[in-house]
Amino acid sequence: MSITPSTILESQLPTTWSPNSYPDVSMVMSGYPSRLWSHDSQPQYWSKYQVWEWLQQVMDMHQIDASNIPFQNFDMDGRQLCSLSYQDFIRAAGSVGPLLFHSLTELKWSGQYHVEIGQLEIKPSELDFSCPFPDASYPPGEIYDPSFQPLAPVASPTPSSPGKTFITFYPRGTHLWEFIRDILLNPERNPGLIKWEDRTEGVFRFLKSEAVAQLWGKKKNNSSMTYEKLSRAMRYYYKREILERVDGRRLVYKFGRNARGWRESEK
DNA sequence: TTGGACTTTCCTGATT
DNA sequence: TAATCAGGAAAGTCCA
Numbered sequence: 199m200s201i202t203p204s205t206i207l208e209s210q211l212p213t214t215w216s217p218n219s220y221p222d223v224s225m226v227m228s229g230y231p232s233r234l235w236s237h238d239s240q241p242q243y244w245s246k247y248q249v250w251e252w253l254q255q256v257m258d259m260h261q262i263d264a265s266n267i268p269f270q271n272f273d274m275d276g277r278q279l280c281s282l283s284y285q286d287f288i289r290a291a292g293s294v295g296p297l298l299f300h301s302l303t304e305l306k307w308s309g310q311y312h313v314e315i316g317q318l319e320i321k322p323s324e325l326d327f328s329c330p331f332p333d334a335s336y337p338p339g340e341i342y343d344p345s346f347q348p349l350a351p352v353a354s355p356t357p358s359s360p361g362k363t364f365i366t367f368y369p370r371g372t373h374l375w376e377f378i379r380d381i382l383l384n385p386e387r388n389p390g391l392i393k394w395e396d397r398t399e400g401v402f403r404f405l406k407s408e409a410v411a412q413l414w415g416k417k418k419n420n421s422s423m424t425y426e427k428l429s430r431a432m433r434y435y436y437k438r439e440i441l442e443r444v445d446g447r448r449l450v451y452k453f454g455r456n457a458r459g460w461r462e463s464e465k
Numbered sequence: 466t467t468g469g470a471c472t473t474t475c476c477t478g479a480t481t
Numbered sequence: 482t483a484a485t486c487a488g489g490a491a492a493g494t495c496c497a
Contacts, residue, residue, distance in 0.1 A: 373471075407485090420473080426485080431472055433487065448481070448485055 241276045241302060249279050253298070374431050375440050377414060378402075379453070379460045400453030400460055407449055 241252075249272055271290040272279065279302065287295035381392050382402055391410050395401040404410055407425035415423025432451060435441035439454040453460050 418472085423473085427473060427475095429486075430474080430488085434472080436487095443487095446481090 242280045249274060249276055252302075374414065374428065375435055375453075375457060376459070377417065378410070378432075378451075379457065381410070381413075382460065395450060397462070400457065401444060402451060402453075403447075404449040404451075 253272055282290070282299075284296070284299050287299040289295070291298050378392065382394060391406050391413070392402055392404050395403050404425070407429075411423050411425040411428040414428055415421055432441060435454070436443055439456045441457065442452040442454045444450040444452050
């Protein structure tokens, strides 16, 4: 497998670049993906070089030999990359396809997205996402991370840019209870992990406690997460009234008065 | 640099 | 006996 950059692409490469002379991954990828990629450059605006750069870094991150990826299949810019479906990724990258798809999806919604829109009052429905979240193309059974969904945009004036308004997107599920809530609100995506016991009262039960813990650990990049640790964090929510105790029932929790967004009327 | 919020880790003991 | 719950304590991470 060889990398054959186009002439245009070569002109975009730093002079010292080569697949084997990549910057220190541990340094570059610190905080990946929320810092380097999603903050400095939205995927849909990437150049071909940046697409390859991303490919290389995902491979490095997961310690996969980059030669396993047919880079020529990704001879495209970020906008084209974003238009690929899950199946397209599998066709283009084989067994690594799901990993790449997942990584790109994460990039789209992690970190903050600033959309300069001028001094207008913007409704979420009026925003044009040129790199839409392709969740509809997730295959059945694929683990879904609810935190990939965007929050409703928060408009905030930026003092340094008078006359302009910035829309800032924050990823959902920043906190554990929000992560749990979002799983509950998307049961079709994660069948059998957690289920409502009493929807109106906010009572829910863990069905696969360890699986949820692993999903949480995956989100936090912590492979040693267990349900025991997760449940300790859950118990801290009792004091803050984000959760309420449900006595006598194992794996059962209830949203408290300070939990937001779980009621159907709040959706 | 510091402090607060939040999470993780480890622990002991109780309960199911 | 194993799994889970409860909560103290301390440390780690992130952010303002």
